[in-house]
Amino acid sequence: MPYEVKGVVARGKGAPVGVETVVVPDPGPGEAVVTVAACGVCHTDLHYREGGINDEFPFLLGHEAAGVVEAVGEGVDEVAPGDFVVLNWRAVCGRCRACRRGRPWYCFDTANASQPMRLADGTALSPALGIGAFVEKTLVAAGQCTRVARVDPAVAGLLGCGVMAGIGAAVNTGGVTRGDSVAVIGCGGVGDAAIVGARLAGAGRIIAVDVSARKLEWARRFGATDTVNAAEVDVVAAVRELTGGFGADVVIEAVGRPETYEQAFYARDLAGTVVLVGVPTPEMRVELPLGEVFGRGGALKSSWYGDCLPSRDFPMLVDLFAQGRLDLEGFVSERIGLEDVEEAFARMERGEVLRSVVML
Template sequence: MTDGPQAVAVEAVVAVEKGAPVALTRIIVPPPGPGEARVRVQACGVCHTDLHYREGAINDDYPFLLGHEAAGTVESVGEGVTSVAPGDYVVLAWRAPCGTCRSCLRGAPWYCFDSRNAVNPMTLEDGTPLSPALGIGAFTPLTLVAAGQCVKVDPAVPPQAAGLIGCGVMAGFGAAVNTGRITRGETVAVFGCGGVGDAAIAGASVAGARRIIAVDVDDRKLEWARGFGATHVVNSRNEDPVEAVRALTDGNGADVVIEAVGRPETYRQAFFSRDLAGRLVLVGVPDPSMTVELPLIEVFSRGGSLASSWYGDCLPTRDFPIIIDLHRGGRLDLAAFVTETVGIGDVERAFERMRRGDVLRSVVLI
């Protein structure tokens, strides 16, 4: 008889090749090695990043095990793991600071340059190693991660809501609170009102912004944005968003502008929507081929800052429980991000709904 956890075969959502529909196929999840944890996934959000992996927009390390916005329960842990134990309810993070790189050592672990992932590979049944999306891979009943990627949270929050903190909600909320450093009384504009943009709007509201302007091309999304705290909305199909933002801010522009689309045209609009000394935060993920051109004199003369927000510049062990507490206190409605729940075989259909803009988040219940 062999003691301890063994390798397990489970069904999972895999992107086999560029542009091909995802496949539900059997994979092998090994037992956790030193510093690793195996997690029983209960729910996982369907994020644009998963679609980017499927389409080869991130890299070509196929086959990909998709899914990364996940919550579940620790099933087993490897040698040396003390931060979590079997039975712990966790949200999975794709940043697990190493504690020893130059960024961690200078007190900025949210910029860790050597974030931890599991070392033992999950594989197809024929032994082909899988590339887990963002180092997680959670469209599966069981996944293997570094123990540092497991963040314990209050189990009172259902997994379909809690899991979204693992990516989209944290990215948007952190772009507003951590990167944008929004303070009471400031004016804010958010370009793009998908899940990340709405989380930025929610973060701005929690931070005490007095005016929050949501900008999008879809009236339905703008109405959703109001539910997360937008005080004004602008449909940029119908009016110049730069002029509209200025008109709503006494002709000055917003103190903080968050670009949650990741396109050159919206970035330029966001840049010119700032007040003097205003702060511009890019959190939308661009295609690697995209470039942006700006008049250098405008970059100089407007002052302020142009920042990129990596995962909301978050420290998961600090920020995930904060967002859970805000939700439980009625100040941030995580459940409002969940448009629908689907089965593990419905990911391809969820991608289509995402493309059409029909959902904030589809969430796979496992």
């Protein structure tokens, strides 16, 4: 029998979200129903509400989640009822050209559930990032469930998006290694996770850049060795001064704006690497002198989900947390209910929280 549950729905561009009845079907072949225990409030959910991703309203928001598998459909052997899982939006296919070449983190044919979840009147919902987890139960492709050791779901769920995106931007995409200098522009949840990743990888100098003194203080807590307040000084000049006049080996842009991307481009050393992990909106454009692109060498990369492989990376990061080597708890600013998501968006925009986490 289908499940009737409560979930957070965005019905129109910019309109306040509301808690509504959601009908979740029984899992079909290759699908799983997950009872959601916790889900982080990510800036991408706000992008969905604002129409910055697409216009396929109504959206069932939420995607940064952990919970317990309730039921599975035919042919599912990745997980079983009772498994504690972190949800991911990159369920790799194992068959496309990227997967066959041994690069499944670039999979070109990732899976979501085939059946839609619906409102009580039958209207099909578009689940955020193919998940939709601001809801008591959600339907996903079984490959979107990564089994991990059972820990606090409020911290485990953060691996499902923001923390993984940031750590992966440093470790997987940026290739940060021992002794590197790293600058991170934008010190929200993803940027701070990039700082954590750089520290785990053994970076020698980690420079946090933001316009908010509060966020720079958070960045120090996560391992930044230096801070630059972009509201007060020239970012490029400051980063170069802190790196012997050269620029950083790796610059991670975690804002997703043309002006901060340009700062990242010029704040890197010759042959250095720029990693874009901040999410831009569709209309944004960046212009750079082609001669500078050629003459500076190095690499300009984008990091989509931290180039992660959930089956490899999620269990490893949960283990690091359990060992006390990864401060996931530090990302949780508050624990809230489903009815508090709209105000959580407002606090996020005001820069008052790293992560609000919905507890179910």
